[in-house]
Amino acid sequence: MANVVFFSFSEFDRKVVVTIKGRAVNSKYKGLDFKVKDLLKRWDTEDEAVIRQAISKNIKGTSRTIVFVGNKTYKSHWVPEEVEMTLAAGKPVYAIRLKDTKGVKPKFLIDNNITLYGWSEARLQNLATR
Numbered sequence: 001m002a003n004v005v006f007f008s009f010s011e012f013d014r015k016v017v018v019t020i021k022g023r024a025v026n027s028k029y030k031g032l033d034f035k036v037k038d039l040l041k042r043w044d045t046e047d048e049a050v051i052r053q054a055i056s057k058n059i060k061g062t063s064r065t066i067v068f069v070g071n072k073t074y075k076s077h078w079v080p081e082e083v084e085m086t087l088a089a090g091k092p093v094y095a096i097r098l099k100d101t102k103g104v105k106p107k108f109l110i111d112n113n114i115t116l117y118g119w120s121e122a123r124l125q126n127l128a129t130r
Contacts, residue, residue, distance in 0.1 A: 080108035
């Protein structure tokens with residue numbers, strides 16, 4: 001499971017997270033190098049049990065979760081649940097701000113004493129592989 005990271009993000013930040021994932025899993029891109037699991041697939045359901053099961057399944061095969069914090073992450077319903085599920089599984093959660101965003105630090109990060117790091121690819125690589 002080493003260096004397999006679950007990406008947690010708000011729907012508002014989907015496009016930028018897709019780009020980050022593409023760089024991380026591209027062997028020709030030297031700035032990032034780790035495996036990613038996520039829920040980038042769009043769901044055609046509002047059944048919360050189905051969504052929770054998918055989150056749980058994806059978190060199970062990872063070593064940690066990285067939360068990408070953008071301008072509207074604090075409004076997300078699912079990011080806090082992904083954090084709670086990761087912590088309940090005994091895995092660390094790290095949070096990093098997306099480049100050029102200034103959104104408030106979400107309450108679920110404050111409540112769980114999770115540091116919010118500023119954006120840099122080097123920091124992301126460090127969080128993903130520490």
